[in-house]
Amino acid sequence: MAVTSTRGIVNLKEKGHFERENARVEKYTLGDELPAQLSSLEIRPRKMSVPAYTIQRLTYNDRDLVLKFLRRFFFRDEPMNLAVNLLETPESRCTELDDYAAATLSDGVSVAAVDENGDYVGVIINGIVRRETSGQSHGSRSS
Numbered sequence: 001m002a003v004t005s006t007r008g009i010v011n012l013k014e015k016g017h018f019e020r021e022n023a024r025v026e027k028y029t030l031g032d033e034l035p036a037q038l039s040s041l042e043i044r045p046r047k048m049s050v051p052a053y054t055i056q057r058l059t060y061n062d063r064d065l066v067l068k069f070l071r072r073f074f075f076r077d078e079p080m081n082l083a084v085n086l087l088e089t090p091e092s093r094c095t096e097l098d099d100y101a102a103a104t105l106s107d108g109v110s111v112a113a114v115d116e117n118g119d120y121v122g123v124i125i126n127g128i129v130r131r132e133t134s135g136q137s138h139g140s141r142s143s
Helices: 030-041 060-075 079-083 095-102
Strands: 002-005 024-027 053-057 111-115 120-124
Antiparallel strands (some): 053 111
């Protein structure tokens, strides 16, 4: 329950002029009734069962399965791909996009959520970026 002050209320009917009152107004939200509603339904928290998926580290050997998943669930709907009309049909392929998406799989920092049937239900593609070791700091120039 939220409690609020109504200090800016105007009382024109009773006094005929502006008046500030220090009344308190109780406001109810839908959440205030939730505990009673849940109690009446006799809903109890369920115990966590075994998850329906496992997390698996991806390697370059997983490239084909990852790309199959990305082509079906990501490449077609990704806003930048849509903006440039990269894939004209659902069956269209872009080898540069495939190569870019799979380029960091060998870094060993990408993962997939895999269901009990061995199918991917989600993937996260990550990569490692290293600074160049050219001996010069960024921003310095030699003439």
